[in-house]
Amino acid sequence: MVAPLEPDDPRTLGGFRISGRLGEGGQGVVYLGHAPDGAPVAVKVLKTGLDPVVRARLSRELDALRGVAPFCTARVITAMVDGREPYVVSEFVDGPSLQQRVSASGPLRGGELERLAVGTATALAAIHSAGIVHRDFKPGNVLLGPDGPRVVDFGIARQGESETITAGPVGTPAYLAPEHIAGHPATPASDVFAWGATIVFAATGRAAFGADNVAAVLHRIMTTFPDLTPLPPPLRALVGRCLAKDPAARPAARDLLLELVGTVPGPLPAGASAHGVPSVAPAPPHGPSRSPVTAPPAGRGGEETVPGGGRGRSRARVLAGAGAVVAALGVTAALLVPRLAALSAGPSPAPTASAPARSTDAAGPAPTGAAATDTPSGDADGAYPQTASAPKAIPQAFAGKWQGHIAPTAGLLTSEYDIEIELERGERSGRWKEPANSCEGTLRLTGGSGPRLTFRLEEVPGCVPGDVVLTREDGALAYRHTDDLGLIAYEGTLTRDS
Numbered sequence: 001m002v003a004p005l006e007p008d009d010p011r012t013l014g015g016f017r018i019s020g021r022l023g024e025g026g027q028g029v030v031y032l033g034h035a036p037d038g039a040p041v042a043v044k045v046l047k048t049g050l051d052p053v054v055r056a057r058l059s060r061e062l063d064a065l066r067g068v069a070p071f072c073t074a075r076v077i078t079a080m081v082d083g084r085e086p087y088v089v090s091e092f093v094d095g096p097s098l099q100q101r102v103s104a105s106g107p108l109r110g111g112e113l114e115r116l117a118v119g120t121a122t123a124l125a126a127i128h129s130a131g132i133v134h135r136d137f138k139p140g141n142v143l144l145g146p147d148g149p150r151v152v153d154f155g156i157a158r159q160g161e162s163e164t165i166t167a168g169p170v171g172t173p174a175y176l177a178p179e180h181i182a183g184h185p186a187t188p189a190s191d192v193f194a195w196g197a198t199i200v201f202a203a204t205g206r207a208a209f210g211a212d213n214v215a216a217v218l219h220r221i222m223t224t225f226p227d228l229t230p231l232p233p234p235l236r237a238l239v240g241r242c243l244a245k246d247p248a249a250r251p252a253a254r255d256l257l258l259e260l261v262g263t264v265p266g267p268l269p270a271g272a273s274a275h276g277v278p279s280v281a282p283a284p285p286h287g288p289s290r291s292p293v294t295a296p297p298a299g300r301g302g303e304e305t306v307p308g309g310g311r312g313r314s315r316a317r318v319l320a321g322a323g324a325v326v327a328a329l330g331v332t333a334a335l336l337v338p339r340l341a342a343l344s345a346g347p348s349p350a351p352t353a354s355a356p357a358r359s360t361d362a363a364g365p366a367p368t369g370a371a372a373t374d375t376p377s378g379d380a381d382g383a384y385p386q387t388a389s390a391p392k393a394i395p396q397a398f399a400g401k402w403q404g405h406i407a408p409t410a411g412l413l414t415s416e417y418d419i420e421i422e423l424e425r426g427e428r429s430g431r432w433k434e435p436a437n438s439c440e441g442t443l444r445l446t447g448g449s450g451p452r453l454t455f456r457l458e459e460v461p462g463c464v465p466g467d468v469v470l471t472r473e474d475g476a477l478a479y480r481h482t483d484d485l486g487l488i489a490y491e492g493t494l495t496r497d498s
């Protein structure tokens with residue numbers, strides 16, 4: 001859908017007439033334009049403030065983009081990166097995005113899903129063959145043109161070569177790979193992960209790792225595996241391998257395409273089940289510089305090498321064009337980064353939608369993290385019971401209804417929220433609420449010393465479990481919430497709700 005131009009929008013750029021808005025994203029605004037001969041084009045005006053290093057890199061990538069096969073991407077026509085208003089002009093694809101198509105008409109099925117998988121894998125192989133990492137592969141960047149799917153809006157003009165979570169916004173959270181979230185640069189393997197998540201969306205109509213608050217989505221990407229049962233085998237198995245937590249366990253884009261067209265049968269992966277549902281070991285707690293643990297990919301029968309079953313003549317006609325292209329791509333099968341972490345030993349536990357379980361006994365949850373060393377030492381009001389393990393009750397100084405605003409620490413792709421907590425004297429747990437995301441959970445007391453209490457935030461579907469520290473400060477509570485992986489931290493001040 002083309003929206004009208006706004007008052008500050010350009011009317012011409014480099015000889016191209018601008019007639020409407022096609023969309024706006026993190027990189028800039030995309031306009032519908034017209035070449036001097038009247039042909040429609042897409043004109044993307046990039047956000048200003050690009051430093052010389054970024055401009056030079058953008059220029060290199062645009063040169064490489066011109067070498068990508070135009071049958072599966074939107075061909076770059078021209079670009080201007082040195083002026084006050086940098087822009088890129090590319091071929092206009094007359095069709096909805098995959099995001100729009102699924103939102104309007106529901107999930108793709110049968111041959112339509114197969115054609116999407118093959119077409120987008122072909123595009124990814126061509127992009128990687130040109131030495132480019134897309135960085136923002138998602139349903140919104142797959143256009144369904146009359147001649148097949150086209151991949152657009154490459155992750156160009158980012159702020160710096162390293163492009164990690166802490167360097168600024170990169171990609172769309174729901175389609176970020178675990179290693180990217182953990183602080184490593186985006187690689188071809190990251191694109192393959194995003195491809196797998198995109199196919200899950202196409203086949204189910206739902207984001208693979210949810211679409212609620214960003215912190216919860218990132219946490220699920222790092223710790224859980226999506227339900228792939230709606231996908232037809234063996235596409236289910238192939239997508240499972242693409243969503244492996246370890247990038248070294250994912251197929252390269254070329255191998256992904258070859259397997260889709262039935263040229264190379266995939267091996268039976270370790271940990272495969274008869275139903276093709278992967279088992280996964282939740283990633284252990286670690287900081288952003290550490291790497292996630294691999295999830296063994298889905299299993300499948302070796303004889304099923306093409307989505308939907310056999311290799312009949314009709315399937316051959318559908319996939320012949322893509323199969324012929326593969327031979328010319330010459331994409332290396334090696335990934336560009338080393339294995340992030342050794343595979344976990346032994347069989348993996350079944351996936352869960354929450355953080356790893358903590359041991360409990362008759363006395364309640366076992367303290368972990370900072371709480372493990374926080375033993376009560378008494379308080380001025382004598383509210384802390386004396387025990388060698390953890391306080392057994394909430395003291396009066398912390399009792400009451402509290403509310404306030406919390407914000408993420410610098411550099412994280414998360415938002416700010418208002419929260420409410422309720423604590424009662426003599427109880428071992430309290431209630432936690434985040435109204436904006438309709439999240440409610442339990443604060444389980446795990447430790448305390450002097451003016452500080454530590455809690456375990458649990459039973460909080462839709463939001464992120466973790467450890468909460470409350471510290472009394474001049475009649476208020478200093479609040480800090482960290483997740484199990486050390487990726488997300490919120491801080492703020494809570495006041496009594498009078």
